[in-house]
Amino acid sequence: MRATKATGITERISEANAANDLKRLVGGGNVTKLSETSFADAYQSKISERALVVSPATAGEAVDVMTLAVRERFAVIPAGAASFIDAGNVLSRANLVLTTRRMTKMIRHEPADLVATAEAGLSLSEFQNHLKEKGQWLPIDPPDDGTATLGGVVATGLSGPQQMGYGAPRSFVIGLRAILADGRLIKAGGNVVKNVAGYDLCKLFTGSYGTLGLITEVTFKLRSLPPETRTIVASGPLTSLVKPGRTIARESFPVAVELLSGSLAKQLGTSVDVSECALLIRFAGSARAVVTETASALKKLRDQNIRCVTHDEDDELWRGVSHAATRSVNDLSWRVLIRPGDLSSFVEDVVSLEDDDAAHVELQWQAGLGDGRLRAMARVPVYHREAVRALERLRQRAENLGGGLIIERAPAEIKNEIDSWGSFGSATDLMKRVKHQLDPENMLSPGRFFA
Numbered sequence: 001m002r003a004t005k006a007t008g009i010t011e012r013i014s015e016a017n018a019a020n021d022l023k024r025l026v027g028g029g030n031v032t033k034l035s036e037t038s039f040a041d042a043y044q045s046k047i048s049e050r051a052l053v054v055s056p057a058t059a060g061e062a063v064d065v066m067t068l069a070v071r072e073r074f075a076v077i078p079a080g081a082a083s084f085i086d087a088g089n090v091l092s093r094a095n096l097v098l099t100t101r102r103m104t105k106m107i108r109h110e111p112a113d114l115v116a117t118a119e120a121g122l123s124l125s126e127f128q129n130h131l132k133e134k135g136q137w138l139p140i141d142p143p144d145d146g147t148a149t150l151g152g153v154v155a156t157g158l159s160g161p162q163q164m165g166y167g168a169p170r171s172f173v174i175g176l177r178a179i180l181a182d183g184r185l186i187k188a189g190g191n192v193v194k195n196v197a198g199y200d201l202c203k204l205f206t207g208s209y210g211t212l213g214l215i216t217e218v219t220f221k222l223r224s225l226p227p228e229t230r231t232i233v234a235s236g237p238l239t240s241l242v243k244p245g246r247t248i249a250r251e252s253f254p255v256a257v258e259l260l261s262g263s264l265a266k267q268l269g270t271s272v273d274v275s276e277c278a279l280l281i282r283f284a285g286s287a288r289a290v291v292t293e294t295a296s297a298l299k300k301l302r303d304q305n306i307r308c309v310t311h312d313e314d315d316e317l318w319r320g321v322s323h324a325a326t327r328s329v330n331d332l333s334w335r336v337l338i339r340p341g342d343l344s345s346f347v348e349d350v351v352s353l354e355d356d357d358a359a360h361v362e363l364q365w366q367a368g369l370g371d372g373r374l375r376a377m378a379r380v381p382v383y384h385r386e387a388v389r390a391l392e393r394l395r396q397r398a399e400n401l402g403g404g405l406i407i408e409r410a411p412a413e414i415k416n417e418i419d420s421w422g423s424f425g426s427a428t429d430l431m432k433r434v435k436h437q438l439d440p441e442n443m444l445s446p447g448r449f450f451a
Helices: 002-026 059-072 124-132 150-156 201-205 238-251 262-267 287-302 315-324 340-351 384-400 425-438
Strands: 031-033 052-054 076-079 096-099 106-110 115-119 173-179 185-189 214-221 228-236 256-261 277-285 307-311 332-337 361-368 373-379 404-409
Touching: 002 031, 002 052, 002 059, 059 096, 059 173, 059 214, 076 150, 076 214, 106 124, 115 124, 124 150, 150 214, 173 201, 185 201, 228 238, 228 287, 228 315, 238 256, 238 277, 238 287, 238 340, 256 262, 256 315, 262 277, 262 315, 262 361, 277 287, 277 315, 287 307, 315 361, 332 384, 340 361, 340 373, 340 384, 384 404
Parallel strands: 052 096, 076 096
Antiparallel strands: 031 052, 106 115, 115 214, 173 185, 173 214, 228 277, 228 307, 256 277, 256 361, 332 373, 332 404, 361 373
């Protein structure tokens, strides 16, 4: 008993000394307790009340922090805006949350080359505003309430509705700098022919959720802003919208074909009844092409007696769709990726949960008819095991269809009963080998992918 108490006192002294060292490295005001920051609201699995949030201003300071963490054998959780800091399984330990929120410089933008480089802490919205001045943009729309950072977007690798038309975030990352677990600052992509350990680190870091390193800088390839965009909002029963939506996705050239639950559509300010569903179809390109494609799609829908309206000023509508996935009121969210042809039958299973508050409270969902992507958001029920049972049933259904279900956000009591990721199949061994190669001491987000 005395030995345990003495060990605890020694640990606290060591942590106090390390906290003072961190303050000397990044400034006293940039080292705070996790429990005293806004990050605590996003961090449901509270495994360490004494964890510190450290905010370096430069990559050099971040290297110094990581070097200190190696010395102290601290577990480090890389973060941007912390929207997905709690993603994955419950972390086995956490001493430092190393955030890039002070690293917000726009480093360079080469409009002629359609390339831009920025520090990882710059928000996606600020990055887009800068590019917009030159008539360009980064064509991704991940879940974002306006605070998502570039580093966070790459680290999660999450896509939105317009993935169908433009591709996933990983296809736009052409270079990055990152700090590995041993404190080395490395560069990948660009003019680098061979990366660390022979891996393509741009691909590896995209979707790595802070398990391989801290991203400090990202270079993206860009596209010109489309001269015109227009969105059709169709409403009706689920069964009436799926077939024409898939036909338009297959035969026309929309950049997004998104199916929404009635409650989510209503939340976005549309006139859709909560008992129905909404189908959002967006076209982008030259004015002539957009007008032609919109007219063709409207005809297909109205031939099926489906109610439709068009939105010429549609940016706010799609921002609302991106924001919906990050609402803090929803403490349970998950996503599915299956073949587009199988999505309609899976959506029917999800719709059956809308009235089942015992499993998911106030469930909302969105689904991409063109790419087979579905995301669901809800509040955890009183008895969390009902949610676990529903998730197990839906995961089995998704896997039977050749896809998978990933739990993005959930309280620890749910994560302790069901793995957040499901099976990685044949990729499991490779993922573990890469992790061991780049983080042999397992100090970066330990437990997020594998217990």
